[in-house]
C-alpha cells in the first residue's frame with residue numbers, strides 16, 4: 001500500500017475515532033441537562049412534562065453550541081490559512097477536480113446551485129483524462145492512488161502562460177475562497193499544504209460536531225413539533 005493510500009485510510013480511521021468521541025461528548029452533555037427522570041432524549045414525552053422541558057432545553061443548548069462550534073473552528077481554520085501565501089503555481093486554475101460531470105453541473109446550476117453556477121462560468125472540462133494527464137500526470141496518479149474513480153477534471157481557459165489571472169482583482173468567489181477545505185484534494189505544489197496538515201484535525205472535529213448536533217436538532221424539532 002502506498003503512502004498516499006495509507007494517508008487516506010488514516011484519515012478515514014481518524015474521522016471514525018473523532019466521530020465516536022464526539023458522540024460520547026454530546027451524549028454526556030445531553031445527559032448532564034437531564035432532570036430527575038427515566039427515559040431517552042428522543043422519547044415521546046407528554047407536553048409540559050419534565051421530559052418535554054428537557055428536550056426543549058437540549059434543543060436550545062445545541063442550537064447555540066452549533067453556532068459557537070462553527071464560528072470557533074472555522075475561525076481557527078481561516079487563521080491558519082492566512083499564514084500561508086500563494087506561490088502562483090497556477091495548478092488550481094489548471095486542475096479543478098469535481099465529482100460532477102459537466103451535464104450534472106449544468107443541471108445543478110439550473111436548479112439554483114450557486115457554486116455549480118460559478119464553477120461552470122469559470123472552468124471548462126478537459127476533453128479527456130489523457131489530456132489532463134499530459135498537463136499534470138502526477139495529479140491523475142494521486143487521484144487514482146487516493147481511490148477516487150468518479151471524478152471530472154476542469155481547467156480555466158483564462159489563466160495565462162505565466163500562471164497569472166488576467167482579472168485577478170475581480171476573480172470569482174470560487175477562486176478567492178480556494179482552498180477552503182483542509183480535507184479536500186489539494187494540488188501537490190500548493191503552498192497551502194502546511195495549512196491542510198495543521199487544520200485537518202480541527203476540520204474533522206468540526207465535521208463530526210456539525211453532523212451529530214444537526215442530527216439531534218432535526219430529531220428534537222420533529223418530536224417537539226409533532
Ligand code: SF4
Nearest residue numbers: 093156159165171175
Ligand atoms: S478566473 Fe483567474 S483565478 Fe480563477 S481559475 Fe481562472 S485564471 Fe485562475
Ligand code: SF4
Nearest residue numbers: 086089090092190191
Ligand atoms: S495551487 Fe495553491 S499555490 Fe498554486 S496557485 Fe493555487 S492556491 Fe496558489
